[in-house]
Amino acid sequence: MRFDRKDKDNRTLLNLYKQLLYPRLIEEKMLILLRQGRIGKWFSGIGQEAIAVGSTLAMDAGDYILPMHRNLGVFTSRGVPLWKLMAQWQGKVTGFTKGRDRSFHFGTQEHKIVGMISHLGPQLALADGMALADLLAGKPGVTLAYTGEGATSEGDFHEALNVASVWNLPVIFLIENNGYGLSTPTSEQYRCKNLVDRALGYGMEGLQIDGNNILEVYDTLSEVAERLRKNPKPVLIECLTFRMRGHEEASGIKYVPPHLLETWEKKDPVKNFEAYLYEQGILSDALCEDLKTGFKKQIDQDVELAFCEEEPQADPQRETADMFFPYLQQVKTPEGPSKEMRFLDAISEGLKLGMEQYPNLVLMGQDIAAYGGAFKITAGFSDTFGTQRVRNTPICESAIVGAALGLSIKGYKSVVEMQFADFVTCGFNQIVNNLAKTHYRWGEKADVVIRMPTGAGTGAGPFHSQSNEAWFTKTPGLKVVYPAFPYDAKGLLLAAIEDPNPVIYFEHKSLYRSLSGQVPEGHYTLKIGGSQVIREGTGFCILTYGMGVHWALSFINQYPELSVYLLDLYSLQPWDKEAVFKAVKATGKVVILHEDTLSSGFGAELSAWIAEHCFEYLDAPVMRCASLDTAIPMNKTLEESFLAKSRLPDTVERLLNY
Numbered sequence: 001m002r003f004d005r006k007d008k009d010n011r012t013l014l015n016l017y018k019q020l021l022y023p024r025l026i027e028e029k030m031l032i033l034l035r036q037g038r039i040g041k042w043f044s045g046i047g048q049e050a051i052a053v054g055s056t057l058a059m060d061a062g063d064y065i066l067p068m069h070r071n072l073g074v075f076t077s078r079g080v081p082l083w084k085l086m087a088q089w090q091g092k093v094t095g096f097t098k099g100r101d102r103s104f105h106f107g108t109q110e111h112k113i114v115g116m117i118s119h120l121g122p123q124l125a126l127a128d129g130m131a132l133a134d135l136l137a138g139k140p141g142v143t144l145a146y147t148g149e150g151a152t153s154e155g156d157f158h159e160a161l162n163v164a165s166v167w168n169l170p171v172i173f174l175i176e177n178n179g180y181g182l183s184t185p186t187s188e189q190y191r192c193k194n195l196v197d198r199a200l201g202y203g204m205e206g207l208q209i210d211g212n213n214i215l216e217v218y219d220t221l222s223e224v225a226e227r228l229r230k231n232p233k234p235v236l237i238e239c240l241t242f243r244m245r246g247h248e249e250a251s252g253i254k255y256v257p258p259h260l261l262e263t264w265e266k267k268d269p270v271k272n273f274e275a276y277l278y279e280q281g282i283l284s285d286a287l288c289e290d291l292k293t294g295f296k297k298q299i300d301q302d303v304e305l306a307f308c309e310e311e312p313q314a315d316p317q318r319e320t321a322d323m324f325f326p327y328l329q330q331v332k333t334p335e336g337p338s339k340e341m342r343f344l345d346a347i348s349e350g351l352k353l354g355m356e357q358y359p360n361l362v363l364m365g366q367d368i369a370a371y372g373g374a375f376k377i378t379a380g381f382s383d384t385f386g387t388q389r390v391r392n393t394p395i396c397e398s399a400i401v402g403a404a405l406g407l408s409i410k411g412y413k414s415v416v417e418m419q420f421a422d423f424v425t426c427g428f429n430q431i432v433n434n435l436a437k438t439h440y441r442w443g444e445k446a447d448v449v450i451r452m453p454t455g456a457g458t459g460a461g462p463f464h465s466q467s468n469e470a471w472f473t474k475t476p477g478l479k480v481v482y483p484a485f486p487y488d489a490k491g492l493l494l495a496a497i498e499d500p501n502p503v504i505y506f507e508h509k510s511l512y513r514s515l516s517g518q519v520p521e522g523h524y525t526l527k528i529g530g531s532q533v534i535r536e537g538t539g540f541c542i543l544t545y546g547m548g549v550h551w552a553l554s555f556i557n558q559y560p561e562l563s564v565y566l567l568d569l570y571s572l573q574p575w576d577k578e579a580v581f582k583a584v585k586a587t588g589k590v591v592i593l594h595e596d597t598l599s600s601g602f603g604a605e606l607s608a609w610i611a612e613h614c615f616e617y618l619d620a621p622v623m624r625c626a627s628l629d630t631a632i633p634m635n636k637t638l639e640e641s642f643l644a645k646s647r648l649p650d651t652v653e654r655l656l657n658y
Contacts, residue, residue, distance in 0.1 A: 001210070001212065001213055001267060001272045001276075003213065003214075003215050003272075003273065003276045004215060004216075004219075005215065005280070006215075008215075010280075010282045013277060013280070013282055014277070014282055016053070016054075016057070016214055016215070016218065016273070017273060017274065017277055017282075017283065018291060019053045019057060019073070019076070019077050020049055020050060020053050020073070020214055020269065020270055021270060021291060021292070021295065022076050022295055023045070023049050023052070023053065023072040023073040023076045024046065024049055024270045025292065025295045025299060026072060026076070026082065026299055027044055027045065027072065029296075029299050029300070029303060030042045030044070031044070031249070033303070034249055038307070039089065039090065041102070041103075041248055041250070042248060042249050043069045043070045043103060043247070043248045044070060044243075044244070044245035044246070044248075044249065045070035045071060045072050045073070045243075046243075046244045046245050047178075047212070047241060047242050047244035047245075047268065047269065048070060048071075048211065048212075048241045048243065048269075049072075049073045049269055049270060050211060050212050050213060050217050050241075050269035050270075050273070051071075051073075051176055051211045051217055051239045051241060052067065052071040052072065052073030052074045052077070053073035053074075053076075053077050053217075054214045054215075054216075054217030054221065055074075055144060055174060055217055055221045056073065056074045056077040056078060056144075057077055057218055058217075058218050058219075058220075058221035058222040058225055059142065059144055059221070059225060060141075060142070060225070061112070062112060062141065063112065063141055063142050063144065064112045064113070064114060064130050064141075064143050064144070064409075064410075065078070065112065065114075065143075065144045065145075065146075066113075066114045066115070066116065066123040066124075066126060066127050066143070066144070066145040066146060067104060067113065067115060067116070067146045068104070068116055068146045068147065068148060068176065069103050069104050069105075069115075069116060070243075071146060072085075072104075074113060074146075075104070075111070075113065078111040078112070078113060080108065080111050080113070081302070082298070082299060082302035082303070082306075083303075083305045083306045083309075084096070084306075085306075086302060086303055086305075086306030086307075087309045088102075088103075088106065089102065089103065090306060090307065090309075091311075091312070092306065092309040092311060092312070093309065093310045093311065093312045093313075094309045094310065095309075096108060096442050097441050097442050098312055099311070099312035100440060100441055101441045103115075104116065105117060105118070105441065106441060106442040107409070107438075107442045107444055108442070109409075109444070114126060114130075114409060115442075116146075117433055117437075119429055119433060120147070120148065120150065120151035120154055120156075121147065121151045121154035121155070121156030121157050121160070122156050122398070122402055122429060122430055122433070123145055123146075123147075123402075124145050124147060124156055124157060124160035124161070124173065124399075124402070125156060125159065125160045125163070125398060125399040125401070125402025125403050125405075125406065125430065126145075126402050126403070126405055126406035126409065126434075127143045127144075127145035127160065127164075127171045127406060128160055128163050128164050128167070128169055128171060128399060128402065128403040128406060129402065129403035129404060129405060129406020129408075129409070129410070129414075130143045130406040130407070130409060130410050131143040131164070131169040131170050131171045131232075131406075132167065132169055132362075132403060132406070132407060133406070133407050133410030133412050134170065134410070135167075135168075135169065135170070135232060135388075136362070136388060136389075136412070137410075140229035140230070141170065141229070142170045142172060142225045142228045142229060143169075143170065143171045143172070144171075144172045144174060144221075144225075145160075145171060145172070145173055145174065146174050146176060147173065147174070147175055147176070148177075148178065148181065149175055149176070149177040149178065149179075149186055149189060149190070149195060150180075150181025150182075150184065150189055151181075152175060152189070152190065152195055152198070153189055153190065155398065156398055156399065156402070158396075159394075159396035159398050159399035160173070160399050160402070161173060161198075161202045161204070161236065162202055162394055162396065162399070163393070163394055163396060163399045163400070164202075164234035165202040165203050165204050165233075165234055166394055167391075168232050168234075169232065169233075170229070170232040170233065170234070171234045171235075172221065172228070172234070172235050172237060173234060173235070173236045173237070174237050174239060175195050175196070175236070175237065175238045175239065176211065176239055176241060177195060177211070177239065177240055178241050178242050178243040179241075179242050179243065179260070180243060180247070180255075180256070181247075182247040182251065183247070183251070183255045194208055194238060195238045196208040196236060196237070196238035198236065199235075199236040202234075202236070204233065204234045204235060204236055205233075205235045205236070206236045206237075206238070207220060207224070207235065207236070207237045207238070208237075208238045208240065209237065209239055209240070210239075210240060211239030211241035211269075212240075212241055212242075212264075212267045212268070212269040212272070213269070213272075214269060214273050217239065221237070224237070241269075242260070242264035242267070244261065244265070244268075274288070319440075320476075322439065322440050323436075323439065323440045323476045323477045324439060324477065324501045325439045325444075325445035325446075325500045325501050327499060327500055327501060329495065329498070329499065329525070329527060329528060331495075331525050331526065332494075332523060332524050332525045333524060334491075334520035334522060334524035335520070335522050335524070336520060336521055336522045337520070337521055338518040338520045338521065339518070339519065339521060340516050340517070340518060340519075341486050341490075342486065342512065342513055342515065342516045343485070343486045343507075343508075343511040343512050343514075343515045343516070343517075344375060344376075344377060344512035344513055345519075346486035346487070346490040346517075346519045347377055347451075347489050347490065347493060347507055348377045348378070348379075349490055349519070349521075350489065350490040350491075350493035350494050351363065351377070351381070351415065351493065352381070352384075353494060353522075353523050354415070354493070354494060354497040355381070355384075355385050355389065357497075357523065358413050358497065360411060360412045360413055361413040361414065361415065361497065362388075362389050362391065362404075362407060362412055362413070362414045362415075363378060363381065363385075363389065363390045363391065363414070363415050363417070364391045364393050364400050364403070364404065364414060364415070364416050364417070365378075365391075365392075365393060365416060365417030365418070365419065365451075366392070366393055366394075366395055366417070366419045367392060367419070368381070368390060368391075368392060368393075368417055369381070369382040369387050369390050369391065369392040370382055370392075371392075373417060373419075374419050374420075374453070375453060375509070375512055377417075378390060378417075396426075397423055397424065397427030398426055398427045398429065400416055400427065401416055401427040401430035401431055401434075401435065401448070401450070402430045404416050404448040405430065405434055405435055405438065405446055405448060407448075408444075408445060408446050408448055409444060413447045413448075413449075413497060414447070414448050415448075415449040415450075415451060415497065416448065416449070416450050416451065417451045418450060418451060418452050418453065419453070420453055420454075420463075420464050420509075421452035421453055421454035421455075421466060421467075421468055421506065422463050422464055422465070422466045422468070424450070424452060424468065424471075428471075431450065431472070431475075431478070431502070431504075432472070432475045432478075435448055435477070435478070435502040436475050436476065436477030436502060438477075439477065439501070445500040445501065446501065446502045447499075447500045447501070447502075448502045448503075449493075449496045449497055449502075449503045449505055450502070450503070450504050450505065451505050451507060452468075452504060452505060452506045452507065453507055453508075453509045454466070454467055454468070454469070454506045454507065454508055454509065454546075455467055455508040455509055455546070455547055456510070456595065456632050456639055456642070457509075457510035457547070457639070457643075458509060459634055459636050459639055460634065461632065461633065461634035462631040462632050462633070462634070465632040465639075466632060467546075467594070467595040467597075467627070468596070469482060469504075469506055469596060469602060470596055470600060470602050472504045472573070473572050473573045473602050473605065477502065478502050478503075478504055478573060479496070479499065479501055479502065479503045479528055479571075479573055479574070480503070480504045480506070480571070480572040480573040481495075481496060481503060481504075481505055481506065481528060481570060481571050481572065482506040482545045482546045482569075482571075482572055483507065483546075483570050484508075484545060484546055484547070484548075484549035484550065484568055484570060485515070485549075486515065486516065486517040486518075486519045487517055487518065487519050487520075488526055488532075488568075488570050489507060490519055490520075490524075491524050491525050491526035492505065492525075492526045492570060492571075493505060494523060494524065494525050495525035495526055495527070495528050496528070498525060499528060503528070506546065508546050508547050510547065511547065511550075515550070526570070527571070528571050528574070529571050529574040529575065529576060530570070530571055530576055530579075531567055531568060531569045531570060531571065531575070531576035531580075532567075532568045532570065533565070533566070533567055533568075533579070533583075534549060534553070534566040534567070534568050535553075535556060535565060535566040536565060537562075537563040537564040537565040537566070537587065538563045538565070538586060538587055539562055539563035539564060539565075539587065539656070540562075540564060540565070540587050540588075540590065540591060540652070540655055540656065541564070541565035541566070541567060541583040541584065541586065541587040541590055541591070542564060542566050542567070542591045542592075542593055543569060543580060543583065543590060543591070543592045543593070543603075543606055544567070544568065544569070544592070544593040544594060545568060545569045545570055545572065545594065546594070546595060547595050548593040548594050548595060549566070549568045551593065551644070551645040552564075552566050552593055552648075553566070554645075555645075555648050555649065555652070562652075565583050565586055565587050567579055567580065567583045569606075572602055575606075577609065577613075580606065580609070580610065580614075581613065581614055584610055584614040584617050584618070585614065585617045588617055588618060588619035588620070589620045589655050589656070589658075590607075590610060590620075590622045590623065590655075591623045591624075591625055591648075591651055591652060591655055592606050592607055592622065592623070592624045592625065593625045593626070593644060593648060593651075594625075594626055594627075594644065595626075595627055595644055596626060596627060597626060597627050597628065597629050597630075598624060598626035598627065598628070598629055599629050601624075601626050603624045603626055604624070606622075607622045610622050619658075620655055620658035621658065623651050623652075623654060623655045624651075625644050625647055625648050625651040626644045627642055627643050627644045628641070628642045630642060
């Protein structure tokens, strides 16, 4: 292995060696602890340390790094104390996730590190958002994101690189090509000769380097980072290396041909650099022994300190509360005059006021800039606020949701428009596993609103008409709102933007231009977690939301002789249990109405809660009126039969005749 010191003095080279040696000695200690049965799992990075250490030291202290699960050298090079890392690995209360997650699945704002989740690839999109934040703030920052050769098969890899290239984001995407994704060799992962060749397809620079050469890694990353600060654009770097241990220790390495292990053992990054420093007269036996002895002593002390750290105590109330960033909403009542607005215009007005109130708010979505979005809700916004804050995106929902989380980590707010709620499936992992769990895992907020144009009634068929709110009401860590009137649409949207937690905001497409109402012109908010009584009555109650409110009103107007209590649950997570209790107690009979399909819809949760908490007040079984358990058909006649409103009269009749 050839080392080129260039203009580095002896002190710099010795420091590189120390930074390289330290994580190797920690790794060796972990293997001992495994054999002793004192720890249960370990993802070894032995043989790959030069990548983590060299790239981290090449970055500025303020640059964010998004590592993988075997990049111990990133954390040690950033000065994260070993005792705290060990507490994290052992699930102690003083770990970064308080025992809620393991390994390197955490972030730390103090050290500018954001760890991965187990789903390979999503961290790359976060890097896009963090780099975008630097561009918006006019800062010469660079973001470094790691991935493995196996994860380059994921769609997240493609989406993140494409967005970074289109937006000229200063991101270094670093591939650790270590030969195997668990046991799957590279020959079964991709067909291109070199992964770095993919850079050409994204219109970005690509470099392939020896990942076991600490100086080559350090020099290459230093030079690239410096260029990106002056001329922001992404770069793809493929580091060739090898994993000398199993994917994790329990899996072993029997699938690796012995000759490969022998070949790469000769390329050991620590031993080779150590030998080079001996040749240069920088390292001696005495100094080497002193360094190793000192490190081992400190490692032993930190490990034992971590073992003595406090174990978490179960507290269900605290665990539930920690799903969300601490926030007490102060509802702002409307002031000043009102005017007649369509549902669509009320949403647009809410977005506009949000953009004016929060200079750090960024809108992202397909066709939302000059075109104004598929439904023209953001028409004219790019002229007013500029295309930096009103951003057209490539068609890649996962990367854009991930970028929104990256923006949040850097102190920005964002509203992401799903062109249709149905398309959210392409960004589902980022929402339910990243946005929803980030605060619970490591205390970081996810200040993101996802706008969801939803619902049927336009004959748009199975992929543009779904009501999929139940996918998200089941996911802890998300707030879900669903307005039925223009007044509520504006107030809830402003509340969602204000809230530092992830909010899924449903807006029914069929109401956009068909429904108008009086809407205050100024800034006001509605309570997330609230509801409103639309009609008082004693005969029975209808619990509903969204389009269901209008179906219920139409039904009530057709049957004025019925005394109906109508409750609009415009917030589905959290939802107003007190209001539901009051409605059930006042009437004794309940219809739950929603546009979503029947089985496992949000109405099932309401029904179960009522049976458990309001049973003594019921005079009849709770009746659910929902859409058919089928996909949504396009033909108008079939669609009308599918929708819940076609069964509302029969459902009410069954309830009243019980």
